[in-house]
Amino acid sequence: MEKTSRIYVAGHRGLVGGAILRRLQAEGYTGLITRTSRELDLRDQAAVRAFFAQERPEFVFLAAAKVGGILANSTYPAQFLYDNLMIAANVIHASHEHGVRKLLNLGSSCIYPRLAPQPLREEYLLTGPLEETNRAYAVAKIAAIELCDHYRAQYGSDFISAMPTNLYGPGDNFDLQGSHVLPALLRKMIEAKEAHAPQVEVWGSGTPLREFLYVDDLADASLFLMERVSEAGPINVGTGQDLSIRDLAQVIADAVGYTGALVFDASKPDGTPRKLMDVSRLRALGWEASTSLHDGVARTLAWYLAHRAEALAAH
């Protein structure tokens, strides 16, 4: 990418797209192209075609998607499947039709089979049944990888796919029904501390293991991949370390300074028992995460406290 390249960041108001946009701006890229979902609904093929014909992006970061935590995924599977299939098919096909030089497709660690060996290696894709709570979303994300790989094979398109582990950071979704676990627990503990509440509710058993990557590290990996890697297949992006939801809740309680009890709500789903990424492929290519969970949580907490109204209004 040159500093004046026309670069489309799809989903620039989201957690990931926002971090990628901030990073590109900080590095002095001037040809940045963005649209909100109101301005351009990426499920609309004709609108996507017209947009690509008009703007002629040379590079595309595909970070627009219907995204949510375990409850949103299991409650709205039709929307997660349809929206994500349409967004991926429209953006990837338009990128091919309009000669995009390179596209980075963002997927998720939930593409791997529920009971695959740990840590999850890229070659485990399509080797077993998926986790039920996010099967619809995962199928759409797998279809997007397949699109990139087959457009590469048939047309020579330089389309690559990154599979991040669970993400968090400034600009996250803090809605308690729709969000992922880390922002949800951060918000719950802040509010419990302020209200002097004796306990905070944590969904599920607390035993599932999850790996968390700070979103600015993902933005760094995204630029690294865009600039230096051209290969088929998913490329895992993570830290290579996980912890239980119970331990995560304690890390967040400590950061917030909340000293009440944690109560586990067994009526809520646990989801997949573990999904630790094997990050050796990306390490061998030359990239590693640099932000510790402790630092990332502290930065996210500081951001949320400074932008609470904005964060809550966004979702």
Ligand SMILES: NC(=O)C1=CN([C@@H]2O[C@H](COP(=O)(O)OP(=O)(O)OC[C@H]3O[C@@H](n4cnc5c(N)ncnc54)[C@H](OP(=O)(O)O)[C@@H]3O)[C@@H](O)[C@H]2O)C=CC1
């Ligand atoms: N969050 C996480 O923990 C993880 C995320 N990822 C991946 O990263 C990518 C981005 O996720 P994240 O940033 O968290 O998600 P967010 O929900 O924070 O942001 C998604 C963005 O997509 C845009 N969008 C959604 N639907 C449409 C549509 N129909 N047309 C146009 N734009 C649309 C929204 O735009 P607008 O604001 O304008 O409505 C929104 O800003 C996804 O592909 C996801 O799979 C992967 C692993 C973990």
Ligand SMILES: C[C@H]1O[C@H](OP(=O)(O)OP(=O)(O)OC[C@H]2O[C@@H](n3cnc4c(=O)[nH]c(N)nc43)[C@H](O)[C@@H]2O)[C@@H](O)[C@@H](O)C1=O
């Ligand atoms: C990124 C990833 O994200 C999703 O998968 P997930 O990792 O299961 O998502 P999650 O962050 O919502 O939950 C992680 C764990 O945490 C527990 N948990 C406790 N208390 C709360 C809580 O208050 N909120 C939430 N959301 N979870 C909670 C929860 O019960 C579960 O055991 C999919 O969208 C999937 O498609 C995907 O790609």
